[in-house]
Amino acid sequence: xxxxxxxxxxxxxxxxxxxxxxxxxxxxxxxxxxxxxxxxxxxxxxxxxxxxxxxxxxxxxxxxxxxxxxxxxxxxxxxxxxxxxxxxxxxxxxxxxxxxxxxxxxxxxxxxxxxxxxxxxxxxxxxxxxxxxxxxxxxxxxxxxxxxxxxxxxx
Numbered sequence: 001x002x003x004x005x006x007x008x009x010x011x012x013x014x015x016x017x018x019x020x021x022x023x024x025x026x027x028x029x030x031x032x033x034x035x036x037x038x039x040x041x042x043x044x045x046x047x048x049x050x051x052x053x054x055x056x057x058x059x060x061x062x063x064x065x066x067x068x069x070x071x072x073x074x075x076x077x078x079x080x081x082x083x084x085x086x087x088x089x090x091x092x093x094x095x096x097x098x099x100x101x102x103x104x105x106x107x108x109x110x111x112x113x114x115x116x117x118x119x120x121x122x123x124x125x126x127x128x129x130x131x132x133x134x135x136x137x138x139x140x141x142x143x144x145x146x147x148x149x150x151x152x153x154x155x
Contacts, residue, residue: 001081001128002121003112006071012121018043018152022069031074031142043149050142053077057131060087060102065095067148068122070130075141076115078132080108087127102127124150 002012006026013019022044029048039045053075060082070079086106093100113134114120122128133139 001126004119006117006119022146029144043152044146046144046146048144050140052140053133053138054131055133055136057129059131060104060127060129062100062125062127063098064093064124065098065150067150067153069146070114070120071144072114072116073142073144075139076113076134077130077141078134079112079114079120080129081110082127083109
């Protein structure tokens, strides 16, 4: 997992044409961008979404084929990250959706607040739970999740 400033993306992603295209696309996205799924190239696409944060969200997930780069455009969100021994598999890995879901059994090993200007990067097998309200204050957020083929990092 990486948690950092969006402005420093080159430190984390280097000079790959795929990452340059991704962050150029990010500069065109605003809170007025329509929710939906958009493709940048064969290795990168993104989802724009709006939802209400929750006091006790139920989605705890990990991926195998894609790296998530999560960015909040408006609002703020608390995210918890778990070690494998802190969760139990609830729904086995689904190759089509590249997702495995979990039930929490122990405390997270890391927690972050995702706010505008920051990004959270979750690599395959980083077990993460999003949608938590910050300071128990439920709010509607606007968020982007870039989905990057993990082979750009491993090959």
